[in-house]
Amino acid sequence: xxxxxxxxxxxxxxxxxxxxxxxxxxxxxxxxxxxxxxxxxxxxxxxxxxxxxxxxxxxxxxxxxxxxxxxxxxxxxxxxxxxxxxxxxxxxxxxxxxxxxxxxxxxxxxxxxxxxxxxxxxxxxxxxx
Numbered sequence: 001x002x003x004x005x006x007x008x009x010x011x012x013x014x015x016x017x018x019x020x021x022x023x024x025x026x027x028x029x030x031x032x033x034x035x036x037x038x039x040x041x042x043x044x045x046x047x048x049x050x051x052x053x054x055x056x057x058x059x060x061x062x063x064x065x066x067x068x069x070x071x072x073x074x075x076x077x078x079x080x081x082x083x084x085x086x087x088x089x090x091x092x093x094x095x096x097x098x099x100x101x102x103x104x105x106x107x108x109x110x111x112x113x114x115x116x117x118x119x120x121x122x123x124x125x126x127x128x129x
Contacts, residue, residue, distance in 0.1 A: 007057035012110045016050035016072065019103045023079070026100060032091035042082045048075040049107060062124050069115050076108040 007013050023046035026032075027039045049072045056068025080101045087097035 004057075007054040010053065010057065012107065012114055013050055013053045013057075015103075015110060016053055016107050019079075019100070019107055020046040020050055022103060023100055026092060026096045030092060032086050035091060038082065038086060038091070042079065042086065045075045045078045045082065048072070049079070049104075053111075062118055062121075066115055066118055069111050069118075073108050073111045073115075076104045076111070080104050 004010055020043075024043060027042055032039050032042075052068045052072035052075065056065040056072070059065060059068065083092070083097050083100045083104075086092045087094060
């Protein structure tokens, strides 16, 4: 693994952050912006993705990092589900739904690849430097 000194350097975290920003912007418009409960849930799970990547990295062990990456990947699925519901009830456009879901799937794949890499690597974590 390339030596990253902070989670902000991780491409997977950068992409997850972009996903959260896009989600916030899209949920600020139209009918979704007025459904405070669904909008809040969508935003919380979008932010959860990058937050769990950051927290896992900061925990300092490979096993905890992997655990938090799995949680982040679960939040990607949750976001895709909620976005699909928002589209189906007419809160967001099909185009916006596809865009967010595509970004979430990309981040999910990236997380999965990172987990598989970490499992096979000799990297033990920041605590064990």
